[in-house]
Amino acid sequence: MGRSSKATPSTRSPKKPRQARDPEATKAQILNAAEEEFARHGLSGARMEAIAAGTGVTKAMIYYYFENKEQLYQAVLQRPANELLDAIKQLPLDDLSPEKALEMLVRGAIAHEAAHPYQQMILFQEASQNRGKYFEKAGWQAPFAYLLKILERGMADGTFRPVDPWLTAINIAGVCNFYFTTYDNVKHLAPDWDFRNPAMVERHTQEAIAFILAGVKRQT
Amino acid sequence: MGRSSKATPSTRSPKKPRQARDPEATKAQILNAAEEEFARHGLSGARMEAIAAGTGVTKAMIYYYFENKEQLYQAVLQRPANELLDAIKQLPLDDLSPEKALEMLVRGAIAHEAAHPYQQMILFQEASQNRGKYFEKAGWQAPFAYLLKILERGMADGTFRPVDPWLTAINIAGVCNFYFTTYDNVKHLAPDWDFRNPAMVERHTQEAIAFILAGVKRQT
DNA sequence: GTCTATACTGCGATAGAC
DNA sequence: GTCTATCGCAGTATAGAC
Missing domain, CATH: 1.10.10.60 (Homeodomain-like)
Structure with a gap:
């Protein structure tokens, strides 16, 4: 077959x-x-x-x-890391409070994913099939580093509660990603929704920001 | 090749x-x-x-x-839905406060995923490759329904802030899943970590529960 | 730089012995 | 119920014309 x-x-x-x-x-x-x-x-x-x-x-x-399939794959895998990093570099993260910086980073990441939904799917395929063998070379440390830095800055100045930065960064990335990567399954559970619709993406963005900020902020 | x-x-x-x-x-x-x-x-x-x-x-x-590859695939896809649902049914969710029920559901879901990490990966493959064509038949509405019910109960009694139940359910599922589905990539960014290690999974569980509960609870 | 045609291999599926 | 052997097509990669 x-x-x-x-x-x-x-x-x-x-x-x-x-x-x-x-x-x-x-x-x-x-x-x-x-x-x-x-x-x-x-x-x-x-x-x-x-x-x-x-x-x-x-x-x-x-x-x-x-040259061949493998090199084409590596070229494809390279692009999103560069593009997302460029987008992040445009953001004035250091000039903002940790809270505002996190909000802006999440908004930027989701906007980027909405514009390039296949990039996240490729990363999953890469993890599943090749166990990250090709992922290694593509330079994904950098975007993660920005997120870690914000979390640590927020904990230092007391606006965020004490969290494990790595695990929390993964959780935040999961919230940003899952909406897109699970779309083709979930659409069958909620058939009247159109997850790719820009208005829907904006609602996801707002819910994600509210959820993530509430998730890390210190209780007042 | x-x-x-x-x-x-x-x-x-x-x-x-x-x-x-x-x-x-x-x-x-x-x-x-x-x-x-x-x-x-x-x-x-x-x-x-x-x-x-x-x-x-x-x-x-x-x-x-x-009979053939396709039927084997459907048989494999069927199992996790049934198993997760059975595990959830064991939990006395209705007897607990929304907060405690959510904590227990998240703990149960993560424990299940840790024991069956491939089941979540298959769901992603199913979404990517087949756009949920086979997912439809496997009955994943039920586990989601439990989560939605808890969220609505918590909003009704005021312990949770007002959220979109569907989007929030997806965000919660994303937090539970992403740790496992991204493992093979992230291990290259943090090489000294062993994400499959039970102690590590327990830390993820605790961080996830704290993150999710803080994310949905009403500010006091 | 772009095409058609084809060599060679990997893989789903089956036949048939035990 | 389990095996070995094989068929036939689908898919990577290349040769060579224009």
Whole structure:
């Protein structure tokens, strides 16, 4: 049984019109299509044919730009770490109170995830399939470090209750992520909801911020 | 490129000694091995050969007990929903205050996940690959309903602040899950930690309970 | 830079002996 | 009930034309 025969086919929008002979655009389009395919199926499960179909080029083209499947995967895995870090660096976290900084970081992280939902899914696939082997190289320490720093600053000035910074950072990341990674399951439990809807994402953002801030703040 | 050549090989403990000609035991062993393989690779990515190797029987045996890969997958997906629900039903939730009931439910859910870490991973694979197509049938409404009920009870009697029950339930589930599902990635960021260690799981449990309760309780 | 055609391998599934 | 052997297709990767 191949995937194509029984598994749910991808509903990714079919080939977008492409500029012929535009190397940079072609490369970016390959990465975009690969991002969804790897997010859904991981390194071993992804099909080069499916990536080609989503891009509108042939398989041979992908092998021309990226040596092989593994290197394409690594290129895809690299992007989100850089992008999220760049987004975080824009935020004036050090100038804000720990509370405000945490709120802004959570808002930024969720906004980023809403714009790039496949990036979080890839990280999970990477953990499941490859046990973080490729994750290591992609530089995810940095975003985490910002979160840890805020938590420690808040504990130091007494606005946050005493917590284990690592475990709490993981819990916070879980709140930000789970809404998106569980979407395709939960939609069946609450069929009238559209979790990708921007208004819904905004409600999630507000609930998440309220939940997380209440979760770490010292009782007054 | 096949998975076996480049991807990280499974480190699942090799074939356990089996009782020959014990149908029920054989069937259960197949389900156990299949649970890990499907958790790591999902329906399409899982390899029947790998499941056979993890079980200690041949591929043909699996086809004898389960018609095909898809039906084996559905059987594996069914188990956790039933088991978690049974565990929850043991808890005297209705006799407790919303606060105590939530604490007990979270503790029970995390204990269950620690004992069956692959079950949560399968749910994610199911969402990613199949968009919840098979999830639907497995009856996950019930565990969620218990959580929703507690939240609503707590809001009604004023011990919890006003929250969106669905979004908050998802956030709570995220806190319980993320520790386990992200383990294989995060271990590279904090290499000296052993997240599967029981003492570590207990710390996670306590941090999660404190975080979640603080997150939903009304400020006093 | 982009395509078509194809070599070679991995894997789901089955046949048939014991 | 359990095994070995094998069929047939699906999927990675490449060769070579334009």
